[in-house]
Amino acid sequence: MKTIVQMTNLHKHYDGQQIETHALQGVSLTITQGEFVAITGPSGCGKSTLLSIMGLMDVASEGQYQLAGINTQGLKVDQRTDIRNKHIGYVFQSFNLIDSLTVFENVALPLEHRGAKKAEVTRRVEQVLAQVDMEHRKHYRPNQLSGGQQQRVAIARALVGEPDLILVDEPTGNLDSKNGDQVMALLENLNKQGSTIVMVTHDSRYSRCASRQIHLLDGQIVTESTQDTSSPIQGVA
Numbered sequence: 001m002k003t004i005v006q007m008t009n010l011h012k013h014y015d016g017q018q019i020e021t022h023a024l025q026g027v028s029l030t031i032t033q034g035e036f037v038a039i040t041g042p043s044g045c046g047k048s049t050l051l052s053i054m055g056l057m058d059v060a061s062e063g064q065y066q067l068a069g070i071n072t073q074g075l076k077v078d079q080r081t082d083i084r085n086k087h088i089g090y091v092f093q094s095f096n097l098i099d100s101l102t103v104f105e106n107v108a109l110p111l112e113h114r115g116a117k118k119a120e121v122t123r124r125v126e127q128v129l130a131q132v133d134m135e136h137r138k139h140y141r142p143n144q145l146s147g148g149q150q151q152r153v154a155i156a157r158a159l160v161g162e163p164d165l166i167l168v169d170e171p172t173g174n175l176d177s178k179n180g181d182q183v184m185a186l187l188e189n190l191n192k193q194g195s196t197i198v199m200v201t202h203d204s205r206y207s208r209c210a211s212r213q214i215h216l217l218d219g220q221i222v223t224e225s226t227q228d229t230s231s232p233i234q235g236v237a
């Protein structure tokens with residue numbers, strides 16, 4: 001299996017005016033194609049920092065990070081953006097859809113940034129909207145959708161460019177339990193179809209949906225566990 005994430009001894013320092021925070025303290029992590037990894041841990045332990053570096057939104061202060069075989073050290077901002085656009089799909093807690101665009105236009109954005117041809121954009125957007133069961137809402141705007149529907153559209157946007165890695169930050173944080181369960185079932189399904197997913201979550205019921213759980217404490221990985229997810233977790237189908 002292809003190695004998607006290879007982090008070696010990563011450190012992240014945030015330099016404040018008076019206090020310096022050592023948010024990641026020597027994280028080494030390998031994630032291979034097809035894994036579904038949940039990152040858990042208490043508030044402030046470094047989960048979002050780790051996800052931001054994995055998604056090339058931020059850079060580590062020390063250590064090495066290879067994404068899909070690409071060494072990410074020393075890249076310029078536009079090079080990072082380019083690699084992110086090709087290799088990463090991001091799903092945020094607050095959906096981050098653009099209200100002035102339709103569902104179709106939101107999902108098409110990553111492909112348009114790549115300069116894909118119109119016919120290819122249409123084919124692929126319709127395909128992923130069908131995958132998340134949102135084709136019937138393609139002309140709607142985000143503010144005409146429920147939270148769960150908006151998150152499904154955000155997942156379609158993350159999928160559309162066929163990224164090597166889908167990063168998901170608290171996907172159910174703004175959803176009630178019914179919509180949260182539906183979004184988790186969708187993520188589980190996408191993983192079964194081959195997507196590699198890394199998800200930050202506070203919710204232990206949902207972290208158990210992942211095939212591997214990584215627990216962070218004070219910027220370090222303190223425990224890792226793997227499990228068989230072939231049978232669905234009770235209450236999340």
Ligand SMILES: Nc1ncnc2c1ncn2[C@@H]1O[C@H](COP(=O)(O)OP(=O)(O)OP(=O)(O)O)[C@@H](O)[C@H]1O
Pocket residue numbers: 014015016021023041042043044045046047048049050
């Ligand atoms: N931009 C920043 N500037 C300074 N310190 C930061 C910054 N971002 C995060 N930190 C600090 O780094 C540490 C890790 O933060 P991070 O957001 O990664 O934690 P987290 O585990 O995601 O927390 P939560 O579960 O509350 O979202 C915290 O002590 C936080 O205060």
